[in-house]
Amino acid sequence: MPNKALKIIIADTHLPKLIQLEKSLNRLGYFKILPVQHFDDLRALNHELLEPFDVIIANKALTLGNPTHSNLLWQSLRRFNYALLYDDEKTLLDDDSMRRVMARIDPPSPWECLKDLTWIKFRSDHRPGCSCQRLTCP
Template identity: 35%
Template sequence: MPTKSLRILLAAERHEQVLHLEQMLNRLGYFRVAPVHSFEQLLTMVESAIEPFDLLIANSDLARRAGVDLPRFCQGNPEIRHALLYQSAELELPDLSDSQGAINVSLTQLPDIDTLKSFMDAVDSPQDARANGIAKLGLRLNRRRYVGRTTS
């Protein structure tokens, strides 16, 4: 059962993207959302976090312009449990039913409400969502397991 109390960090340079994502998350029942508009702000939020962010949703270009590989940054960062990273183009999703640990996802475009809902289901109640065959949507999710890290 989803808890809807995940701590979510949104990062994109374009205000309308952050606003759109925040509104979709609010419609899905997620209200603990912190928006940032630069990699420097993202870094400040992550470094000063009292508890880890359950999810980072970010435009990869934001970090690339700052000279940072965002997938690698997320993978090695204990303050980010899961990541949904996007750029711009076509989507597709592998079967997550056997995945354990953190989920990292890279999309080629800003996620729509159905994509975001499916991902939130996987992050917020991993066993239920994975058992229901999340791969039916046709999205491309690249997941990485974190050595020595656990997720709830």
Template identity: 35%
Template structure:
């Protein structure tokens, strides 16, 4: 069993969860709440993700998105997340097409890809540890009282 590192959550982090399934959004949000994160916006359509990412003044700290949102659409979700300056980190889950292991970390650790149909608590804990070590996240930690 992997020893769990307890990180003091940065309550200023802005997190977006995008999934068509209401239950999946709730489960991910509940797990993040359990880890101490509450500044979360759940969305269910790709167009909502575009609006939230592109029209906000400050970059999104973390996008957690189900790959099935782009199923049947000619759109490269990985490139969108990797190349978008408004997204600091992203987790793309339920990505069956790439034939990836359960958790694949891509260059500069900005985008994580998971074949899991839903990120589990362990995956979210690992992800938040990466996000928390980002210098921008550490700077923003002073923005909201601990």
């Protein structure tokens, strides 16, 4: 079961890609997602008074051609626990790849495999601390 408190930023200049990534994360159970389309918005989120985000998934094209933006992005990445920078032309981020990425970031509980088991609870008619000899206590 996904960590519902995980806060994720998606940064991409292409709106359809932002929507696709957000829907993919929603299908995986993550809903605290902030899509960002411009670098200036991402820079504003780097303020120290704001509560930090846990994960950033960003397209490298946000900083393309601007060394100042590249330096600011690398400095802001220190505030995140996890960062995934991708190249839109070389990286395919579909539902399956997002599932694998999020499994590394937010691993499932070791008890997850037990959720599908049928549990049987045996009913005991004998109350603890009762000294009666009958099968059922009054």
